[in-house]
Amino acid sequence: MPIPQERQARNMDLVKSMRMGIDECHIALKEAYGDLTDEEFWRYALPDRHNIATVVMHVLQQHDEFNGNLQYRRGVKARHEWHFLRHEERFHLWGVAKEKLPKPGDAFPTVAEVARAHDEIHEALIRNMSEMSEEDFTASGVGKWPRLCDMFFRATYHANAHVRQIWFLRGVMGIQRRWPEQHYA
Secondary structure, X not given: OOOOXXXXXXXXXXXXXXXXXXXXXXXXXXXXXXXXXXXXXXXOOOOOOOOHHHHHHHHHHHHXXXXXXXXXXXXXXXXXXXXXXXXXXXXXXXXXXXXXXXXXXXXXXXXXXHHHHHHHHHHHHHHHHHOOOHHHHHOEEEOOEEEHHHHHHHHHHHHHHHHHHHHHHHHHHOOOOOOOOOOOO
């Protein structure tokens, strides 16, 4: 099947490139967990490691935070109105005390709930990114990010690293129902 024109890397600028990266992360991440049962999503494949639900929520919390930064920068929402998700410390993964990290038996959202939130966050990210210019992304940053574009490059690289982790966990669990496809050219 040919790749549609809008997914062709042609006549790129910084903002189009970042949008393409975020869009590809959305597709790749959803493809990595979207066909799982809730039990597979919540299962711990390796002792003392994270399950797929935790990894996905970790990535989505970051994307939700970055979307909030865009909304705030655009003057669309105040700082206390940023998020689509209820952010939970247990999904930070790094720098969290071991006893606060998710563990077998904890409650997790369902695959369907996560997929709905994932789509909402992604649609908002793309919409908010489309409302900003290249100058907006290369000007002063947000918090620890020197430039706003640095935040989005981090989001892309970070999500892709976790997508590989999810496919590894699927392999360890013996889940071989689906394989990723090429989405961009």
